[in-house]
Amino acid sequence: MSFFQGKRVLITGGSSGIGLAAAQQLNAQGAELILVARDVGKLREAKDSLLSSPGGSGAAVELLPFDLADKSALVEAVRSLDGPVDILINNAGITRPGNFLELPEDCFESMMRVNYLGAVELTRLLLPPMIEKKQGSVAFVSSLLGLMGIWGYTAYAASKFAVRGFAECLRSELKPHNVSVTVCYPPDTDTPQHEGEKPFLPPETVAQAGTAGLLTADYVAECLLAGIADRRFEVIPGLQAKFAATMNRLAPGLVHSVLDWDARKAQQTP
Numbered sequence: 370m371s372f373f374q375g376k377r378v379l380i381t382g383g384s385s386g387i388g389l390a391a392a393q394q395l396n397a398q399g400a401e402l403i404l405v406a407r408d409v410g411k412l413r414e415a416k417d418s419l420l421s422s423p424g425g426s427g428a429a430v431e432l433l434p435f436d437l438a439d440k441s442a443l444v445e446a447v448r449s450l451d452g453p454v455d456i457l458i459n460n461a462g463i464t465r466p467g468n469f470l471e472l473p474e475d476c477f478e479s480m481m482r483v484n485y486l487g488a489v490e491l492t493r494l495l496l497p498p499m500i501e502k503k504q505g506s507v508a509f510v511s512s513l514l515g516l517m518g519i520w521g522y523t524a525y526a527a528s529k530f531a532v533r534g535f536a537e538c539l540r541s542e543l544k545p546h547n548v549s550v551t552v553c554y555p556p557d558t559d560t561p562q563h564e565g566e567k568p569f570l571p572p573e574t575v576a577q578a579g580t581a582g583l584l585t586a587d588y589v590a591e592c593l594l595a596g597i598a599d600r601r602f603e604v605i606p607g608l609q610a611k612f613a614a615t616m617n618r619l620a621p622g623l624v625h626s627v628l629d630w631d632a633r634k635a636q637q638t639p
């Protein structure tokens with residue numbers, strides 16, 4: 370029997386990309402889902418696709434539309450839930466690459482609100498019943514950019530590093546309560562978010578990120594869910610991302626030299 374069979378899972382960003390892929394796999398494995406996103410139309414489409422999928426389990430799919438950046442809407446939405454959740458997957462996120470001085474000032478705040486504070490607030494509200502039952506899982510989708518910074522991601526990487534710091538501390542605190550914490554650090558993944566950021570990418574970012582490859586949302590979701598089921602703390606999908614993260618830990622100076630070389634090459638290309 371799947372670890373997720375009969376579990377109630379709330380997943381933010383469940384209407385698109387990695388979140389939707391995870392929702393499909395969770396539904397196929399018999400999990401009851403609560404999908405969070407802002408756009409009600411996209412949420413309905415996601416629900417219809419889950420319920421009509423030949424591989425679907427027929428388990429319940431609930432929609433909970435709200436904006437993670439709006440704390441009072443978040444609190445109200447969680448209050449409207451009928452009972453506790455067993456697994457919380459903080460997956461929703463936004464990005465806006467660009468050179469630091471050219472980025473809109475407010476994007477630093479909006480990314481912290483959605484990518485970091487939204488996850489913190491949801492965790493704060495959904496955790497107490499898990500602690501009480503001494504059972505549950507809290508997962509976060511950070512990014513490879515939550516482990517290492519590259520050109521063009523000052524705002525985004527900072528929000529993803531924040532998720533990592535929060536989760537590392539939370540892991541220790543929740544261990545005695547048998548609630549597991551998992552953080553997933555995907556590299557570039559083929560999703561609407563990845564497509565949407567392309568017009569904003571400085572050439573140096575393209576050069577530095579180009580070597581890490583492009584994963585599918587299905588594969589990243591599979592790695593994320595396997596990590597949650599195994600109660601693993603760290604999940605880095607893909608061999609290239611694992612290699613990059615390991616090198617960045619062991620030899621950050623060397624990694625910086627390679628990144629600087631990539632950036633110089635991009636600047637010299639007409």
Ligand SMILES: NC(=O)c1ccc[n+]([C@@H]2O[C@H](COP(=O)([O-])OP(=O)(O)OC[C@H]3O[C@@H](n4cnc5c(N)ncnc54)[C@H](OP(=O)(O)O)[C@@H]3O)[C@@H](O)[C@H]2O)c1
Pocket residue numbers: 381382383384385386387388405406407408409411435436437438460461462463464483510511512513554555556557558559560561562563
């Ligand atoms: N794609 C990549 O290359 C990549 C790499 C590393 C990490 N990640 C991370 O993986 C996670 C999923 O990304 P993705 O690529 O699958 O993105 P995506 O396809 O753009 O999906 C993002 C999801 O988050 C929801 N969302 C965005 N802002 C929200 C808000 N303020 N409140 C509630 N829901 C919100 C979106 O729905 P609405 O727009 O309707 O709200 C959508 O369902 C993100 O945390 C992202 O940073 C992605």
